Amino acid sequence: MSVEFERLLLYFDVSLVGRCAIYSMGRARIVSRRELLKGLCAAGGGLGLGSCASNLANPPTAPDPAFKRVVVPYDTRESMGTIVVDPAKHFLYAVQKGGQAVRYGVGVGREGFAWSGIATVQGKREWPDWYPPKEMVERRPELRQAMTEVERGMGMPAGLGNPLGARALYLWKDNKDTLYRIHGTNEPWTIGQNVSSGCIRLTNEDVIDLYNRTPVGTRVVVLPSS
Numbered sequence: 001m002s003v004e005f006e007r008l009l010l011y012f013d014v015s016l017v018g019r020c021a022i023y024s025m026g027r028a029r030i031v032s033r034r035e036l037l038k039g040l041c042a043a044g045g046g047l048g049l050g051s052c053a054s055n056l057a058n059p060p061t062a063p064d065p066a067f068k069r070v071v072v073p074y075d076t077r078e079s080m081g082t083i084v085v086d087p088a089k090h091f092l093y094a095v096q097k098g099g100q101a102v103r104y105g106v107g108v109g110r111e112g113f114a115w116s117g118i119a120t121v122q123g124k125r126e127w128p129d130w131y132p133p134k135e136m137v138e139r140r141p142e143l144r145q146a147m148t149e150v151e152r153g154m155g156m157p158a159g160l161g162n163p164l165g166a167r168a169l170y171l172w173k174d175n176k177d178t179l180y181r182i183h184g185t186n187e188p189w190t191i192g193q194n195v196s197s198g199c200i201r202l203t204n205e206d207v208i209d210l211y212n213r214t215p216v217g218t219r220v221v222v223l224p225s226s
Contacts, residue, residue, distance in 0.1 A: 063191035065097055067091075067105020069206050074101035081218055083121075083182070083210075085200055087114060087225040090192045092182070092200065102213070104206045105191045109198040113115070114225045115180065121218040122172035124211060128183070130164045131155035135196065161186060166204040168212040171220055183207060 067090065074093055078084055083094040084101075087108040093101040109115060129150045137144065147154045156162050166183020172178060182200045184207040185191070191203060200222075202210060 002058050015078050026089040027039070040097050045124065054164050062196060063105055063203060065190050067192045069102065071096070071100055072103045073099055074103070075099060076101070078219070078221060081215075083214065083218060083220045085182075085220070085222045087116070087194075092210070094210060095098065102209075104202050104210060107185065107190045107193050107195050107201040108225070110194045113192070113197045116199050116222045117173065117222045119171040119178055119180070119220045119222070120174045121169045121182075121214060121216055121220060122168040124214070124216060125170070126169040126211070128162070128206065129155050130162050133145075163187075164206060165201070167207040169211065169214060169218075169220075182210070185204045 027062060043074040072093075074095065076082075076084060076093075076095060078095050080095055080097050082095045084095065085091075085106065085108070086093070087106075091105055092104045092106045094104070095101050103176065129152070130151060131150075132147070132155070134139075137147075146156050148157065150157050158164075163183075163186060164181065165186060168181045168183040171180045171182065179200050182198070182202070185201040186204075187195075188203045190201065195201075201207075
């Protein structure tokens with residue numbers, strides 16, 4: 001699927017027609033407008049999904065312009081290609097050559113769920129399914145309402161309503177899954193806020209851009225939040 005088509009999909013106005021395509025793991029299926037809207041509501045603010053969604057009253061429709069993707073000067077000892085996350089400022093930096101970086105706005109972990117350290121991108125996935133950890137489901141039993149049997153067990157299938165959004169980078173440390181992800185979001189207005197259970201979220205457009213820049217094996221540095 002081309003990036004241009006994905007952008008059309010991401011910003012598709014379902015009020016114009018009765019049906020549109022949802023891509024799940026590279027496979028297209030046709031859903032009705034009612035199905036799409038039901039999925040978006042159930043998967044997003046309606047459930048307040050754990051690590052990857054939030055509950056906000058009367059949310060805006062877009063992120064603050066201050067968190068727009070931009071190339072900036074960036075002084076760091078990290079090598080080109082490294083990802084540096086600054087939770088305190090709600091920015092992620094993809095280090096480039098010449099003392100520059102691509103800066104993205106991000107949403108990060110809320111109080112009690114923030115983390116820091118060094119990890120590695122162990123895997124990447126387009127339009128990923130989401131498998132909430134057992135501990136999260138125990139903490140948030142309402143998540144079961146949105147879960148169904150998918151590729152690797154019970155979870156939420158890929159699509160516009162999935163809290164992981166259009167892309168996910170899977171972070172490992174010492175050959176173990178940290179359970180933290182860098183991913184897209186179906187709630188772009190939460191960029192620049194402390195809203196998740198530790199995962200790092202970008203807008204879907206931005207996570208597609210970052211995904212295309214980031215090979216498996218990339219070093220990820222998450223700075224302390226204070």
